[in-house]
Amino acid sequence: MITSADKDLLRHAIAIAAHAVTLGDAPYGSLLAGPDGTVLAKAHNTVRRDDDITAHPELKLARWAARELTPETAARTTLYTSCQPCGMCDGAIVRSGLGRVVYALSTEQLIALNPPSGTWPTVPHDGPALHDEAHTAVAAYYHPTRSTNPPAR
Numbered sequence: 001m002i003t004s005a006d007k008d009l010l011r012h013a014i015a016i017a018a019h020a021v022t023l024g025d026a027p028y029g030s031l032l033a034g035p036d037g038t039v040l041a042k043a044h045n046t047v048r049r050d051d052d053i054t055a056h057p058e059l060k061l062a063r064w065a066a067r068e069l070t071p072e073t074a075a076r077t078t079l080y081t082s083c084q085p086c087g088m089c090d091g092a093i094v095r096s097g098l099g100r101v102v103y104a105l106s107t108e109q110l111i112a113l114n115p116p117s118g119t120w121p122t123v124p125h126d127g128p129a130l131h132d133e134a135h136t137a138v139a140a141y142y143h144p145t146r147s148t149n150p151p152a153r
Contacts, residue, residue, distance in 0.1 A: 017082035020044035030057035058089035
């Protein structure tokens with residue numbers, strides 16, 4: 001449920017997005033708030049400026065939280081963002097342990113405002129393959145005291 005306090009912080013994220021445009025950046029802004037609503041960090045999209053396809057504000061804040069916050073603190077934060085996080089950012093949000101996300105525009109609403117000029121190419125994925133070799137390397141990392149012999153198939 002989105003509260004009036006959530007709406008105030010979401011307006012702040014939208015203002016960050018609007019300010020990004022005045023800097024020549026894309027209109028996406030985010031902030032990370034603690035459980036009491038204190039703004040811990042904020043960011044906007046700098047994909048073009050940094051020539052970095054990963055320079056989304058949600059990803060920047062997830063990285064910041066993973067570096068700067070304990071897992072217990074991160075779990076009590078809320079990420080406020082002007083648009084629904086993309087798959088890349090959503091993966092980082094999950095991995096960083098953030099507690100909640102509140103967004104303004106959905107992906108569908110964003111696409112309605114800015115239809116893609118073409119389609120993204122489909123990138124084929126082949127696999128799984130070389131299970132035994134991969135299993136040995138991963139098991140050695142996650143379970144160094146266990147045998148690295150893969151289970152029989």
